[in-house]
Amino acid sequence: MLVVGGGNAALCAALAARDAGARVLLLEKTSVEWRGGNSKYTRNVRVAGPEYPEEEFLRDLIEVTGPEVDLELARLTIERSRELPRWMEAHGARWQPAMRGTLQLSRTNRFFLGGGKALLNAYYRQAEGAGVEIGYQAEVCALRVEHGVFQGASVRTPEGTVEVRAGAVVVASGGLEANREWLRRLHGEAADGYLIRGSGANDGRLLAQLLELGAQPRGNPQGFHAVACDARSPRAEGGIVTRVDAVPFGIVVNRQGRRFADEGADLWPKRYASWGGLIARQPDQLAFSVFDRQVVGRFIPPLYPPYRAERLEGLADQMGVDAAALLETVASFNRAVDGNVPYDPSRLDRRATRGLDPPKSNWALAIEEPPFFAYPLRPGITFTYLAVGVDERARVLGKDGRPFANVLAAGEVMAGNVLRDGYLGGFGMTIGSVFGRIAGEEAAAGGRAA
DSSP states (O other): OEEEOOSHHHHHHHHHHHHTTOOOEEEOSSOTTTTTGGGGGOOEEEOOBTTBOHHHHHHHHHHHHOTTSOHHHHHHHHHHHTTHHHHHHHTTOOEEOOOTTOGGGTTTEEEETTHHHHHHHHHHHHHHHHTOEEESSOEEEEEEEETTEEEEEEEEETTEEEEEEOSOEEEOOOOSTTOHHHHHHHHGGGGGGOEEOSOTTOOOHHHHHHHHTTBOEEEEEEEEEEEEEETTSOSBOOOGGGBOOOGGGSEEEETTSOBOSOTTSSOHHHHTTHHHHHHHTSGGGOEEEEEEGGGTTSSOOOSSOOEEESSHHHHHHHHTOOHHHHHHHHHHHHHHBOTTSOOOTTSOOOOOBSSOSSOOOSOOOOOOSSSEEEEEEEEEEEEEEEEEOBOTTOEEEBTTSOEEEEEEEOGGGTGGGTOSSOOOTTHHHHHHHHHHHHHHHHHHHHSOOO
């Protein structure tokens, strides 16, 4: 069987298929150094368990992404997530406690020792040791599918283009987020202001091809998982270190120095992915997280240091924002803070503003103790929510609802079946792991030897 992709979903598929006795060829588009897609920038996976019941998990998912998801597949994903810790350990994963600044995830998520890169390295060692054949700098340019049956793939390598035949294919090649032209078609000129914090290799080529071959479209074509990233980050491959987690600890203003959203609407693991879209709708897709000395050390700092000044006027100058507008915004915010409610950043503390639009519903703390700080923010896209439809066996569905015979999908290319908007921290790894395993097992059971 053939696995297209080199991230978590692809590796789970390859390992599961090999465990079932199949011969497996995995093709990674990039080099050894850059292998792993978006998965190398992750650090945890969300799983159901005794402390996190499946029904609560499902409620959390519907709360952030809406009820229009495929509930059957969502329940399957959540149910199968229970098995992941043991399966992952058997294939090399090791765990560490939740890091400082991520304690709100300690009950719901498991953290990889060394992060996503270490997890992928462990999986690659397992795969190589088990006899999975791995090709690097091997870009699958075209899938040959006839009457719903996969026949082979055209693969571009440094030595030239070759044809690969296999009894089944698992497409786990990511979404379209690094395809700037496609993003412009969906979002207009605003896309030029987006950062691609994940893999620059995810151009959506095979997603587009599956749709052209008659695969059922699912998900939200314009939706994406995007967070607030430091505006000074690289255009692609910035990774998790460029994410700015300071948002709930202060206020966020746009280029006019005005607030535009509730920074304390919910716990950060449920809300952080909303900020990419919020910033994307601001002028020039630019905003600033502003805070003071009181909250320094309460969040994991990103790669770049914040702007710093002893006076707000000096901070505004560094931000390129009108000082009078920023001063008025901060003063209005400070006046609206209800100081009678105790401040507690570890929970929804209901320390809110009063009479302010937009409000801050939790963790409202007056910005008044110098020095003052700011991070410049842009939307950083991790992955997109346009997907191909799949069934409970990870088989790609045609527009007529019937599955392709031996074409399967896992990871971001099918995540839109259970994600349309918003995001739950660690859930992308859950989808990739669960459907990667399912796809690998299905391919091994139904496909001919590669």
